[in-house]
Amino acid sequence: MNLELLHLxxxxxxxxxxxITNAHIEPILDKLKSSFEINVVGKSVLGKPIYSIIAGKGKTKILLWSQMHGNESTTTxxxxxxxxxxxxxxxxxxxIRDHFTLCILPILNPDGAKLYTRENANKIDLNRDAVAQSQPESKVLREVFNTFxxxxxxxMHDQRTIFGLETDGRPKPATVSFLAPAYNEERAINNHRQKAxxxxxxxxxxxQNYIPEQVGRFDDSFNINCVGDYFQAAGVPTVLFEAGHYQQDYEREVTRKFIFFALLSGFHSINENVIVVSKNDEYFNIPQNKNVFYDIIYKNVNINYENKEKIAIFASQYKEVLFENYVMFQAFIKEINNLDIAVGHAEYDCKGDRYVGKNGENFPDFDTEANFFIGSDRKFINGVEVE
Structure with a gap:
């Protein structure tokens, strides 16, 4: 299959x-009714419908859910x-339709999606509610799991831009990461985890044919309160998907393509029964995610620190802010004069010129908006140099 062409x-x-909210997917669900079974399987804290899509009629059943964290929409x-x-x-x-039955919950946390928050309307992280089952959305997922x-x-989740992979050269973004969650404290491998x-x-x-050295492996510390760990412990092979950053793809329009590639190749691998041989060495050779990136780094900056001039480095990080149904990326200064700052998705060499803040100060203040000058003529707005 030509995956590039298929996605296009x-x-x-x-x-x-x-x-991405219920309001965005509901017109699409209307169109899909002619091909697939669309149901409302429950309601959120605020009474919003949680939809399911049943696709295919095959023997092998896969349960997929997205936006358990409302602000993680790439996999949706x-x-x-x-x-x-x-x-x-x-x-x-x-x-695939003949060999699989897919049950998809495209937005498990519609309240969090509407508010663009990780948590649900009760400010609970649903991915820490597997045992307590304190939230209606958690109960919906469990009921679907038990019934299906x-x-x-x-x-299926998103991960932040901070995650990268150490390579022989410059670190690269972790564009897609996976995890076969542990099912016990020992992180042992049984038949179910082996399949994952x-x-x-x-x-x-x-x-690897498309994003070499940009596929990572998520940390497998065991937490039975996490849904993936719980379902793995319940005896169902479970895979965590983490959609991450691709170079300059802050809207995750490129990353969605690679999740699409992963989905189709995974279905093919299960259908062709090519996942029966132990691949432990290959799995643990996938590099583990590490916190190695800032969004923007500024090097060789002249600052005034404790009444002394020095050449330093600082970084800014984007906050995702919902404004009039649009997610804005606002840059804030997050790290100052720390030589351990590793690498930025964007980097500026300030060539020894002086930092000048909006009030004329010569030292960047932590957690302030990244609007400043370098020297007399280099202007930075929202972290980025402008003409």
């Missing part, structure tokens, strides 16, 4: 950028791209 043909163009976009492909007349799509009885679970490991290796093999 089937990308859901009505879903774009970072802010990729799921609808995949559904557009799945309803096509190609022999590959028909084979999946053979695999896909727990082998599946991840198969998806990684595909992604």
């Amino acid at each position: 043909e089937h990308k859901e163009k009505s879903l774009e950028k970072r802010y 976009k990729a799921l609808f791209d995949m559904l557009n492909w799945l309803q096509s007349d190609t022999k590959e799509a028909k084979a 009885k999946p053979d695999f679970c896909y727990n 490991i082998n599946l991840i290796v198969a998806m990684n093999d595909t992604l």
Whole structure:
């Protein structure tokens, strides 16, 4: 399959950028009713519907859910791209429909999606509520899990731009990361976790053709309160997807494509039964995510520190702020004069010129907006140099 061409043909163009809510997906669900079964499986804290999509009629059942954290929408976009492909007349799509039954919860946390927050309306992280089951959204997911009885679970998330992978050269962004969650404190590998490991290796093999050295492995510390760990412990092979940063792709429009690639290659690998051989070495050779990036770094800056001039380095990081149904990226100064600052997604060499803040100060203040001058003529607005 030409994955690039498939995504270009089937990308859901009505879903774009970072802010995705029920209001955005409901018109698409209306169109998908002719191909798939659409249900309301429950309600959120604020009474918003939680939708499910049943696609296919095959024996192998996969439960997929996205936006458990409301502000993590990249995988939601990729799921609808995949559904557009799945309803096509190609022999590959028909084979998946014949061999799989997919149960998809595209937005598990509609209140958090509307507010653009990680938590639900009760300010609870649903991914720490697997045991307590204190929230209606958690109960909906558990009920679907118990009723659907999946053979695999896909727990789909976004990860921050800070995560990268150390390579032989310059660190690279962790554009897509995976995890086969642990099922016990010892992080042992049983048959169920082994299947998840082998599946991840198969998806990684595909992604290396497109984003070499930009696929990571998430930390596998065990926490039974996390949904993935809980379902793995319940005996269902579970894979965590983390959609991360691609170079300058803050809207995650490129990353969604690679999640689409991973989904299709994973279905193919399960269908062709190529995930039966132990792939532990290959899995643990996938580099682990590390906190190595800032969004922007400014090097060789002249600052005045304790009445002494010195050449320093500082960094800024974007905060995602919802404004009139649009997510804005606002840069704030986050790290100052720390030589351990590793690498930025963007970097500026200030060439020894002086930092000048908006009030004329010569030292950047922590957690203030990144609007300043370097020297007399280099102007930075929202962290970026402007003409």
